[in-house]
Amino acid sequence: MPIFAQGYRAYTGPVNRGSRALAIAWESIRPRMRWWVWLLLFGFLWMPHLIFGGMTYMVLFMGIKMGKGLPMPDVVFEGMRSQPGAMYLAGMMTNDGRGFWDILNIAFSATGPIVLPAIACAGILAADRNTHALQIYFARPVSRMDYLFGKLLAVAAFSSLLLAIPTLALWAECSALQPGVDWLKATWWVPFSIVGASLVYTVWAAGLVLLASSLMSRPVLIGAVVIFVYLFMLGFGEVLGRAVDKSWFAIVPHYAIGAVTAPLFGLRTPDWLPMHYCVLTAFGFPALCFLIVIRRIRAVEVVT
Amino acid sequence: MNTVTVSGIEKTFGTVRALRGLNVEFPEGPVGLLGPNGAGKSTLLKVLLGLLTPDSGTAQVLGLDVTADPTEVRRLVGYMPEMDAFLPGLTGAEAVRFAGVMCGLPAGHAQRRAHEILYYVGLGEARFRRAEQYSTGMRQRLRLAQALVHDPQLVFLDEPTNGLDPAGRDEILELIRDLTRKHRKSVILCSHLLFDVESVCDNVVVLRSGQVALQGTIADVKKLERGTYRVRVLGDRDAFIGAIEREGAAVVDRTGETLSIRVPDGADAKLVFRAAAASKVVVRELSTMERNLEGAFLRAMADGDAAAAAATAKGTAR
Numbered sequence: 001m002p003i004f005a006q007g008y009r010a011y012t013g014p015v016n017r018g019s020r021a022l023a024i025a026w027e028s029i030r031p032r033m034r035w036w037v038w039l040l041l042f043g044f045l046w047m048p049h050l051i052f053g054g055m056t057y058m059v060l061f062m063g064i065k066m067g068k069g070l071p072m073p074d075v076v077f078e079g080m081r082s083q084p085g086a087m088y089l090a091g092m093m094t095n096d097g098r099g100f101w102d103i104l105n106i107a108f109s110a111t112g113p114i115v116l117p118a119i120a121c122a123g124i125l126a127a128d129r130n131t132h133a134l135q136i137y138f139a140r141p142v143s144r145m146d147y148l149f150g151k152l153l154a155v156a157a158f159s160s161l162l163l164a165i166p167t168l169a170l171w172a173e174c175s176a177l178q179p180g181v182d183w184l185k186a187t188w189w190v191p192f193s194i195v196g197a198s199l200v201y202t203v204w205a206a207g208l209v210l211l212a213s214s215l216m217s218r219p220v221l222i223g224a225v226v227i228f229v230y231l232f233m234l235g236f237g238e239v240l241g242r243a244v245d246k247s248w249f250a251i252v253p254h255y256a257i258g259a260v261t262a263p264l265f266g267l268r269t270p271d272w273l274p275m276h277y278c279v280l281t282a283f284g285f286p287a288l289c290f291l292i293v294i295r296r297i298r299a300v301e302v303v304t
Numbered sequence: 305m306n307t308v309t310v311s312g313i314e315k316t317f318g319t320v321r322a323l324r325g326l327n328v329e330f331p332e333g334p335v336g337l338l339g340p341n342g343a344g345k346s347t348l349l350k351v352l353l354g355l356l357t358p359d360s361g362t363a364q365v366l367g368l369d370v371t372a373d374p375t376e377v378r379r380l381v382g383y384m385p386e387m388d389a390f391l392p393g394l395t396g397a398e399a400v401r402f403a404g405v406m407c408g409l410p411a412g413h414a415q416r417r418a419h420e421i422l423y424y425v426g427l428g429e430a431r432f433r434r435a436e437q438y439s440t441g442m443r444q445r446l447r448l449a450q451a452l453v454h455d456p457q458l459v460f461l462d463e464p465t466n467g468l469d470p471a472g473r474d475e476i477l478e479l480i481r482d483l484t485r486k487h488r489k490s491v492i493l494c495s496h497l498l499f500d501v502e503s504v505c506d507n508v509v510v511l512r513s514g515q516v517a518l519q520g521t522i523a524d525v526k527k528l529e530r531g532t533y534r535v536r537v538l539g540d541r542d543a544f545i546g547a548i549e550r551e552g553a554a555v556v557d558r559t560g561e562t563l564s565i566r567v568p569d570g571a572d573a574k575l576v577f578r579a580a581a582a583s584k585v586v587v588r589e590l591s592t593m594e595r596n597l598e599g600a601f602l603r604a605m606a607d608g609d610a611a612a613a614a615a616t617a618k619g620t621a622r
Binding site: 008010011014015016017020024027031127128131132133134135137138139140141142143 | 353
């Protein structure tokens with residue numbers, strides 16, 4: 001059709017004045033959902049959850065009685081258990097639902113919720129700078145906070161695929177397999193706790209990924225740096241915690257986030273883990289990341 | 305009525321004064337924004353889009369203060385950037401739809417509007433192809449479609465014909481003419497191609513060192529182009545240039561074999577012959593320059609250079 005055949009028409013439809021964050025998030029997620037991401041998700045990283053689910057089914061099928069199960073006043077981190085984690089978790093599924101704290105903590109310490117967004121979302125800010133796509137946002141009625149919140153949602157979505165979603169699925173599975181509604185009545189609060197705790201984990205992971213993506217250009221380097229920083233914090237905290245003083249465990253991300261989210265599941269944090277250090281690692285670290293990202297993403301990069 | 309009114313805008317980056325108390329008004333219709341690199345065009349655009357806060361002064365776009373309500377300003381204006389700006393992996397239709405959604409159009413409306421506007425800019429048949437596969441001309445049209453998707457009252461076009469072949473350039477210019485003449489859109493056309501500005505715009509603003517060097521209708525600006533001659537000499541060219549400058553005239557273009565010489569007000573071609581006699585060269589060609597925007601632009605730049613040189617000399621003398 002030649003130019004002008006259709007003619008220019010004035011737009012008379014409605015105009016939405018709300019935040020564009022959801023649209024930005026979706027447009028950041030959509031092109032990143034490639035086949036290998038699905039393969040990674042379902043083939044490997046969901047596998048532990050499928051195993052836990054299977055074990056839960058078997059435990060219930062074998063007729064193990066419902067009840068309070070193992071007493072769990074304090075949180076116990078995976079590296080400190082005498083019994084194998086999977087068995088422990090399978091047992092926990094039959095009690096009052098506090099074991100879901102374990103599921104989240106172990107899923108995060110297994111590095112999946114960091115590795116997946118680190119690989120899939122490495123270029124989430126860098127690519128916009130490299131391809132001048134910032135102009136698409138900032139030359140339009142989109143604020144910097146809208147943009148960053150949209151990107152945060154996108155990274156958090158990838159992290160949630162390995163945290164909140166499979167854990168909620170497990171809770172639903174447990175509920176469905178119970179013979180009566182007693183368990184459901186006793187654990188109705190668990191999904192809220194799962195979502196709340198997952199938010200802390202995913203925001204932590206998203207902060208680190210966004211920081212790296214705002215500071216560097218090459219996605220491969222960004223992914224590598226994110227994974228390195230996470231593993232460094234994990235290793236550094238573990239070594240110093242065991243060799244010097246247990247308070248150093250607060251540097252380990254899953255210890256710190258586990259500690260601050262334990263109250264959501266009615267659990268106590270052990271005395272040897274100082275809560276104020278955990279708060280610093282769990283909330284202070286991502287807050288610092290976001291502050292740097294906000295400084296780095298400037299609208300004036302438009303029209304260079 | 306003016307679409308843009310800038311009053312005393314000052315913007316400094318470190319030690320560089322990008323805009324120096326700029327006062328300028330852009331009337332409705334197509335207006336060309338010209339100026340050499342570093343003149344302050346990009347800074348002005350950033351201020352008008354509400355992306356930069358000026359150190360002092362005010363700017364109003366379509367009656368809205370850009371510092372007080374930058375988001376609303378960006379809702380009312382369209383911006384076509386000089387460089388490619390689309391998310392990788394999107395088709396033309398998706399890229400325009402996304403631009404519409406970013407402007408506040410609901411997803412369904414943005415989708416319909418994207419198809420309409422892509423037909424308008426001549427990309428209807430190619431709208432389902434990935435934008436990365438587009439040719440340079442198609443990408444320019446895609447950027448124009450992104451700027452028009454929300455039906456803005458005012459459109460900023462930054463170098464819209466960059467990298468296009470003559471046919472593609474004509475088509476883009478024809479689109480801009482159609483927008484401004486038939487659909488009454490106001491356009492600020494930022495370009496270094498004077499011909500484009502001359503062929504599309506009714507008004508022109510020339511910036512130099514963060515200030516307005518020249519402003520008015522194209523017709524008025526062309527009238528200013530007087531007293532400029534093309535001269536070709538046989539003999540010592542440098543000596544001739546020296547003599548010309550001693551006579552108070554300015555050599556505004558010395559890049560080719562033919563010199564462009566602008567004589568002071570009140571002087572005429574006799575000055576050229578006096579300089580030739582003084583420098584012992586033979587004038588082989590002498591003609592008045594065609595009255596066009598290019599001449600006026602060069603004159604404005606030369607005036608600025610002369611003023612800067614005078615100011616420097618004054619400073620040195622002190």
